[in-house]
Amino acid sequence: MTALSVLAIDDSRTMRMMVTAALENAGFDVVTADDGVQGVEAFGQRRFDAVITDINMPNLDGFGVIEAIRSAPKNRRVPVLVLTTESSDEFRNRARSLGATGWLVKPFEEAGLVNTVRIVTGQDVA
């Protein structure tokens, strides 16, 4: 089975590294992008099995990323997870209404992140 690929968008280098480390250890292929614009660009280049995006980013925020991805019908089924420090209901509702598949709150636990990505990508959960 070829590895599932995940696009991780975060303006924090540390976060990108952590997400990458966690997911690569779990057998995913990870591509990272430094902000929303780069993220959307990267998403347009190839097929991803899931996207994890930060919300607060320069150039284009995470909500914008979700909108941009969901605006194309072919992307309707790609799971998009939000990874952010914010966890208010208002925030979740907004993310959900734009088409976010789920959300994760920073700081995240490695196992939790991996598990969630496995669930939304339909991979077997350990």
Add this chain to the structure above:
Amino acid sequence: MTDSNVSADQPSEFVSLTAGGQGFCVDIHAIREIRSWTPVTTLPFAEPSVLGVMNLRGAVIPIIDLKDRLGLGATSEDHRNVIVIVNLSGRTLGLLVEAVSEIISVPADGILPNPTSATEGNPAQIIGLISRDNQMLRVLDLTGLAMAETEDAA
């Protein structure tokens, strides 16, 4: 600074070399490498025995004409001249000599004290004599050399 070389129980190893037609030797541990002559960059206000500086793999090292430094006049240009790169208490210097011949092993009691030893102002650089093949090799104290060089530069 001289005792460590001279009075050790084990035989000491020296490299013999020629400067001004005379035989000298230096402690093998001080020698880093031997290179053929390459043109140097002249330093302003240097004393005559300091030929200049050369590039040794990215490091700038001064080259000293050993013969001149010992008061024997300047070494004449010759493509067979070689440069002995020595390490002295954290500093690297190159010594221009006419030839480097061999490595010699000398027992501790094979080194004779220098009869004309250190008098004021005169080369304190000779710290002993080694008799070999009917030739007297003078043991050079490189630390003394380097110190003299530092005074010049400062």
Add this chain to the structure above:
Amino acid sequence: MSMDALKATFFAECEELVEAMTEGLQQIGDDDWGSETVNAIFRAVHSIKGSAGAFGFETLVAFAHRYETVLDKIRSNTLGIDADVLRVITRASDVLAELVELAQVEPDAKPAAYDPVMTDLNGYIETAAEPEPEEDLFAPVAFAALPLGLDEPEDVRIEFAPDASFYRNGHEPERIFTALGPDVSAVCDADTVPLLSDFNVDTGYLVWSLEIKGKTESEVAEAFEYAKGLGRIDYLSDDAPAPVGPVSEIAVEVPAPPSTQAKPAKARPASAQTLRIDPERVDRLINTVGELIINQAVIAQKIEGDGTPVDPEVASALDDYRYLAREIQEAVMSIRAQPVKSLFQRMARVVREAGEATGKAVSFETRGEATEIDKTLIERLADPLTHMLRNAVDHGLESPEDRAATDKHATGTVTLSAAHRSGHVMIEVSDDGAGLDRARILKKAIANGLVAEDTNLSDTEIDNLLFAPGFSTADQVTNLSGRGVGMDVVKTSITSIGGRVTITSEQGRGSTFTILLPLTLAVLDGIVVSVADETMVVPIATIIETIRASSDDVIELSPDNWVLKVRGAYVPIIDLAPLLGFRTERNAAGPFILVEAETGAVYAFAVDEIWDQRQIVIKSLEGNYGAIPGISAATILGDGQIALIVDPEALIALAGPTAMTSHKQKVGA
């Protein structure tokens, strides 16, 4: 990926974020900002908070959160920026930066300003009378341990009717069911699915009945967390009828959990954006690249040197080689050099704190922030500079009353500057205070037995007593400087990195401490020239222009005094070859390089040829040789030969006072 490596990345990133934050604040202070400025500060603080949580730096997270909340209010225009707000967020940035530094050694420690600034921040949060989000917001909500309690595992039955939005958000029903574990039976009622002609893609038609064994309701709820609001989820009580006999059934295979955990892929290092490198490796790389460049030059010489035509393909490959070798060299050279900006920004904090601790109004000015120096030097300058700046505020500047008594502005000024000075980096700390009280210094030195009572000392000698071990000028131990660290320690730490410190001071006008660092590795722009048979480099920093003059413009005033006529002004000529002892004959023809001395006077250096301008790596001569008058350092040229870098100031001093001086203003076009 080790935790240490992640932490290293985190702290490296924090450094940049603190810098971005500081920059933003500066813009606000300078009144040159827009909403994106506040946003950028917010993002920096937010990023620090986000990552800090992952390492359990709770103090840092808590503080960043408060600060971020206030910034958010500014961002959303519920809080305007006035002088007070600016002061508080500036201090908050200082505290945050300090917390980041502390986190590297003592994660739970709080800087002294922590509590007061926290109180200030809370003031803004409370005055706006908004409910403060709980701290536990930062607990990993999605993966929080399940609440213990009455929620015993049992069989849970639910009916789940996802809307179209459920599918649109990238969900698949099976995935959720799978996540619930092995003991799930799912039955789908597809009865409501209309004929294709009536099918509406925006409607979810399928209704699922699920029976989950051995799970609690909250566990099930958690699995459906993301689906909340994206459909109907009904929890069926035990006495409700089990789903039976739907008209049409679509059985869903719920795959059994795999017998072994999904095999972790071979751990690959994550794509790191910053690297920590042992400086020795960089040194080795720099030297090896130097060799490569030389090797390239040698090959080029061997191929092109004999004058016979070169095969165009070989020539082109040779060009590529030359280009690539240069590229590598440039890249390698840039590894260790860093602008002093971040160091200066940290120092701004030191000055602010010193001002607050001593109750003095201080304006801090910096110059030459872009000056690049070796990163290791930057790190080792932090402590001595901190001390010198504290001293400048504490001892250098007068008390506000004393300043008022003179006609000085109530706000004292402390200036920190950096510049390249011909192969050295010069860093100056100056204040516009009262200047050194030499009588007191001498009295104290005598009292301490540092000098004999009847000694006759020059002003400079007295000034230098400050560097004597254990000397401290404060008659009383103050908050700031009474830490048992004297200027002698400053001097020692500067000396240990190969530098020198000097003092100049003027009564009533202030003092300047000058650090001169001879660099073992720094980059310098210089013009390569020939002087007699030697190739030398003149640092560009002091050069005004290069001139090829006609012989009419060179005028002999006396045998030792020649001047060059430049646009009507007369500039003294300093002939480098005789000055440096390379040749006795004069070079009256030039070309000339016009340089400006620190005094503002202009001189014309006569050289034999001006080649090109390039960036060079400075190699110290002092390690293996010693100082040479008029020469600051050396560099290695592409052909492997060493070229000496001249020190224009020292050359001017060497040339002596024969030459009349002229001013730049007269020469300038």
